[in-house]
Amino acid sequence: MKYKEMSAEQRKTEFDKVSAELEAWKAKGLKLNMARGKPGRAQLELVSDLLTVLSDPAECVDEGVEARNYGELSGVPSAKALFAEILGCRSEQVFIGGNSSLQLMYDTIAKAYTNGLLHSERPWCREEHIKWLCPAPGYDRHFKVTQNFGFEMITIPMTETGPNMDLVEQLIADPTVKGMWNVPKYSNPDGIIYSAETIERIAKMKPAAPDFLLMWDNAYCVHEFEGDYMPFPDILSECAKYGNADMVFEFASTSKITFPGAGVAVFACSEANMAHMEKLIGIQAISFDKINQLRHVKYLKDKATTLALMKKHAAILAPKFKMVTGMLEREIAPLGLATWHEPKGGYFVSVNTLPGLAKRTLALCKEAGVVMTGAGATFPYGVDPKDCNIRVAPSLPPVEELEQAMEVFCCCLKLAALEQLK
Numbered sequence: 553m554k555y556k557e558m559s560a561e562q563r564k565t566e567f568d569k570v571s572a573e574l575e576a577w578k579a580k581g582l583k584l585n586m587a588r589g590k591p592g593r594a595q596l597e598l599v600s601d602l603l604t605v606l607s608d609p610a611e612c613v614d615e616g617v618e619a620r621n622y623g624e625l626s627g628v629p630s631a632k633a634l635f636a637e638i639l640g641c642r643s644e645q646v647f648i649g650g651n652s653s654l655q656l657m658y659d660t661i662a663k664a665y666t667n668g669l670l671h672s673e674r675p676w677c678r679e680e681h682i683k684w685l686c687p688a689p690g691y692d693r694h695f696k697v698t699q700n701f702g703f704e705m706i707t708i709p710m711t712e713t714g715p716n717m718d719l720v721e722q723l724i725a726d727p728t729v730k731g732m733w734n735v736p737k738y739s740n741p742d743g744i745i746y747s748a749e750t751i752e753r754i755a756k757m758k759p760a761a762p763d764f765l766l767m768w769d770n771a772y773c774v775h776e777f778e779g780d781y782m783p784f785p786d787i788l789s790e791c792a793k794y795g796n797a798d799m800v801f802e803f804a805s806t807s808k809i810t811f812p813g814a815g816v817a818v819f820a821c822s823e824a825n826m827a828h829m830e831k832l833i834g835i836q837a838i839s840f841d842k843i844n845q846l847r848h849v850k851y852l853k854d855k856a857t858t859l860a861l862m863k864k865h866a867a868i869l870a871p872k873f874k875m876v877t878g879m880l881e882r883e884i885a886p887l888g889l890a891t892w893h894e895p896k897g898g899y900f901v902s903v904n905t906l907p908g909l910a911k912r913t914l915a916l917c918k919e920a921g922v923v924m925t926g927a928g929a930t931f932p933y934g935v936d937p938k939d940c941n942i943r944v945a946p947s948l949p950p951v952e953e954l955e956q957a958m959e960v961f962c963c964c965l966k967l968a969a970l971e972q973l974k
């Protein structure tokens with residue numbers, strides 16, 4: 553029975569029961585973490601061959617490029633070819649950076665700030681005011697980047713098919729709106745896949761700002777954990793089709809394919825943008841870690857081999873996601889306390905509680921030793937207007953620990969709801 557439909561007396565009984573349950577959890581002294589989308593140990597072990605795949609110095613030359621020395625700022629040819637195949641673009645459009653796509657994203661915006669983009673009238677630091685479109689719930693670290701540069705972040709509600717495009721199209725008529733975040737496939741945290749219509753509307757946008765920057769973070773481009781790989785449009789050619797070739801920068805990395813923090817990150821953009829960026833990046837770096845690039849090429853080989861590896865990750869991840877959604881279905885759905893998506897890829901389950909329950913639920917979880925992403929983190933400035941969105945990251949704990957963590961979570965959500973109804 554839904555809590556709202558219970559009599560005061562029934563709710564009191566339930567409150568006493570759930571409070572006792574929480575006290576019992578607290579007494580166990582748990583230390584569980586569902587805060588960040590980190591691969592679990594079994595996933596790291598799955599890719600251990602990466603550590604030894606490149607041991608022969610003779611293999612450190614790639615199409616004439618000596619990987620052990622300076623040079624080839626944009627990456628070794630075989631790595632560019634691999635990522636071009638994965639993303640569906642051309643090798644010349646790919647820049648292989650260091651170990652983090654987040655850093656490449658930050659750096660792209662930093663370059664717009666200090667130097668300006670290809671079509672900027674002036675560096676963004678000389679602009680009086682900059683606004684930025686933030687589909688939300690979204691990735692907390694994106695929002696921190698644009699907050700760091702002092703941009704005014706505007707929340708765009710997410711729908712089942714991507715950001716609310718009516719609102720986006722209205723807002724881009726303002727020339728101070730300079731860009732937009734996107735996680736188009738298995739969005740963080742909702743696991744939403746932008747529809748073909750949404751992608752087309754984005755690709756054909758006509759922003760008033762000549763240097764509008766479409767940040768296309770394809771972090772989960774091959775990360776299905778249920779079903780087969782789902783082909784996805786190449787945003788570079790989509791944008792080019794509508795005369796917007798220079799509007800978009802796409803990002804990806806192997807953080808959740810091989811080792812997070814020790815993988816390879818890339819951006820892809822038009823050749824004109826590439827020339828502009830190479831000039832600027834060449835001031836700060838002579839070259840990136842080409843040996844790691846080669847290691848990844850030797851290990852991942854091509855898109856088909858990469859997708860086969862992703863199937864093995866999926867076999868580890870799928871039971872964890874099933875555990876989370878199954879528990880929510882059993883424990884929370886009948887009480888009418890929250891809704892959630894059933895993602896088929898990515899790294900998160902996004903839970904939307906009744907208004908005003910997220911912060912309290914997570915505070916109670918913390919008391920019981922279960923750490924989750926902070927309430928509000930999925931919104932610009934860390935403020936969730938309805939205090940309802942909670943990002944669950946099931947990948948790190950082993951299934952048995954995850955089960956405990958989810959039991960604690962459900963218990964805390966129930967208690968928060970009962971407190972509110974008192």
Ligand SMILES: Cc1ncc(COP(=O)(O)O)c(C=O)c1O
Binds near residue numbers: 652655740804806
């Ligand atoms: C949407 C999204 N983009 C980027 C990243 C970070 O990627 P990287 O390790 O390449 O910096 C994450 C990590 O959780 C993410 O969820």
